[in-house]
Amino acid sequence: MERIRSHRELKVYQLSFEAGMEIFRLTKQFPKEERYSLTDQIRRSSRSVSANLAEAFRKRRYPRSFVSKLSDSEGEAAETQNWPDYSLACEYVSKKEHSSLNTKYDYILGMIVNMINNPEKWSI
Template identity: 55%
Template sequence: MGKESIKSHEDLVVYQMAFSAAMKIFNLSKTFPVEERYSLTDQIRRSSRSVCANLAQRLKPHVAWRKRRYEAAFIAKLSDCEAEAAETQVWLKFAVKCQYLSVEQGRELYGIYNQVLSGLVNMINNPHRWVIGK
């Protein structure tokens, strides 16, 4: 899907995958122990949601989508998304090791974030497809 068919961040497959995964994490993290509320639970929810929020900041119509004119800013925000996705993977590993998530749940979500990361890296490496020409 090229920039001409993207009207909103919600049109991006990478956004859709990240949003879906963040919602799965939210629902699964409801079962985490109370003592994890201000550590693992908050951190994994924050980082997973941040991937989506950073994409929206860069890609939503009428505001940040216009900022595609600035390649460096566009790449910087995508790099923030990449860092948050990788952080989420770390929290997923902790959740599995602490036995708050099953190995299967952890693998599924980790794999989704690998796909999200791949999409983000592709956008970072090919900004000309997304940045508005001068």
């Protein structure tokens, strides 16, 4: 197996980036009155998942810093998973869109937790 040289090569980064872009596309349809509340919150938290993964990757030589940034990413992913619940309740997204996002973030969270539980696999 070839060594991963960039955070962009991490499957979890790719998935979180794709999910963040999906959220961006979905939230473009949200009402204007949500611009500075729900839309802003879900976009910021979704983007923070991949941003924290990128930072964690660069800190992997320091196991505690690596796990700390992964923990931040996990928290942002959990927050992001919360906002579609509100979006569904407000009828801004369909049940299918909500379910799809929830499944993606469950998978992303699982991958992040696996990295947290096995930091030695990522150290340099």
